[in-house]
Amino acid sequence: MIATIKAEWRKSRLRPAFLIAAGVIAGITVLVYAANWYLALHPLATRGGDRAIVSLATLYPDQFVNNVMGAAFPIGAAMAIVLGALFAGSEYGWGTVKTMFTQRPGRLTVWTGRVFVFGVWMLIMTFVLFGVGAATSVVVALFQGHAITGPAAIDLAKGIGAIWLVFMVNGSIGLALGVLIRQPAAALGIGLTYVLAVEIIAVRIINLINNGQFKNVTEQFVNQNATALTQSFTSPAFGTISPPAISADHAVLVLAAYGIGLTIVAAGLLRLRDVT
Amino acid sequence: MDNTNTTIVETHGLTKRYGSGVLAVNSIDMSVRRGEVYGFLGPNGAGKTTTLRMLVGLIRPTAGTATAAGHAPGNPAGLAKIGSLIESPGFYPYLSGRENMRVIADFAGVNHKRVEEVLDIVELASRAGRKFGTYSTGMKQRLGVAAALLKDPELLILDEPTNGLDPQGMAEMRKLIKDIGQGERTVLLSSHLLGEVEQICDRVGVISNGKLVKQSTVQDLLGEKGVVVKAEPSEKASEVLIRMFGAASVVHEDGYFHLKTDPARSMEINQQLINAGIGVSELRPFERSLEEVFFQLTGEKQGS
Secondary structure, three states: OHHHHHHHHHHHOOOHHHHHHHHHHHHHHHHHHHHHHHHHHOOOOEEOOOEEOOOHHHHOHHHHHHHHHHHHOOHHHHHHHHHHHHHHHHHHHHOHHHHHHOOOOOHHHHHHHHHHHHHHHHHHHHHHHHHHHHHHHHHHHHHHOOOOOOOOHHHHHHHHHHHHHHHHHHHHHHHHHHHHHOOHHHHHHHHHHHHHHHHHHHHHHHHHHHHOOOHHHHOOOHHHHHHHHHHOOOOHHHOOOOOOOOOHHHHHHHHHHHHHHHHHHHHHHHHHOOOO | OOOOOOEEEEEEEEEEEOOOOOEEEEEEEEEEEOOOEEEEEOOOOOOHHHHHHHHOOOOOOOEEEEEEOOEOOOOHHHHOOEEEEOOOOOOOOOOEHHHHHHHHHHHHOOOOHHHHHHHHHOOOHHHOOOEHHHOOHHHHHHHHHHHHHOOOOOEEEEEOOOOOOOHHHHHHHHHHHHHHHOOOOEEEEEEOOHHHHHHHOOEEEEEEOOEEEEEEEHHHHHOOOEEEEEEEOHHHHHHHHHHHHOHHHEEEEOOEEEEOOOHHHHHHHHHHHHHOOOEEEEEEEEOOOHHHHHHHHHOOOOOO
């Protein structure tokens, strides 16, 4: 297993897709901070004439965990799908699946190592998001002459865990589609279409039926739960936001179930199917 | 130790029918002996690659059994003893040749020192720092062979290793395979190039339409060498030749005598016939080419 993880890490550490994704996450975080900072400082950007759309207080270091949640989702989740689809699907296009499967380790060992390294990459992207978010919030605080105080360690840990879970679950969608379709382009296309369109439309339609009688069905969808989980990170600085219909605990359970389930389904496909 | 009588690859009734209903491999009984270079010969689409994929566990057989390097196909213990290049080499285009080798070495649990050794064997060491995506077809094939050699395998399976190479590349690859096949290592080489197999292999298996139609040494496949004679009067010539070689070794057909004998005796045959007052109008050695045998076995038409 260790040898497989070493091999997977060696081949993915220089993979342009991961490096670009980490760069894009960093760039988006800075961009979101910059846009919010601009909105907070310009009084014309007001809602109802009495309050800035963005409060400057949300941009300081003590709030950065809550703030990066919005920056990471849904673009970060979409990127995780793309990475998952590329990570699993490209191996078929390059013919490297047969190279991996004809070395010493068995198929399930290879897959376990792959998922582990993919999880490490999702963690790296999470750290990039939080690192850049923290650094940018410090820059804002320094410019605004605000005291630099960090968030509570437990909030930081929960935030990192939540974003990693959201990235990992969406990445699992990409991974499973990559294995199922055996090529990256269609896998990432279908994954993105599902998350950015199909699920949203399905939720709206289902919620309309019989005045929301089947709302509990939509509460089991991936990104309903991902949204609820990220929205659970808030504070009075962000104003009054109605609490999400799905609890954070429920969201974590559903997302974990999706992540594990998709990974197991993909493992089964890999184990049983011929490599032609 | 003489290993040539023990088998390293054995299949019994090995069959593969794809979901589409295509019967790619039809009940193959094949055996490859330790230490030999075995040629797996067949036209395109005959089932060679499917068979080799089954031997390394990439494809599951529909029926039948197989063992490769002492284990069921795909068994990690067996895979540790098998190096393979199946169809085109599969590597990561954004990594250098050397880094690709290190990735495979990690998968195979092989020390990275071995990477430099195999790069030297395939003469790619000086260009191993370049990205694989920039390699020529020949370099890619060489890297594929290098990857197959990483584990210093007992059994090396090479599927059409000269595919896509120019004549010089083909010649270099043949030499490389000949060198690799020396010693105790077993090489199972699939090809549709008859000259290649004839030059490199000790034994061959001929596959056609998914069935193994012949398995023997190259020598046996080509048949016994002989001499063809046209001489008059034929009755008198027949008497002389039967006296020399025995009735079982002389066949008279279409005005020609086919003699089962070493072509080196041609001068002696000529002399005996002339001494007996027989006129010899034609005398030549007879040897079938692998191409003739192949077309005969596979039922394919020459030049088609």
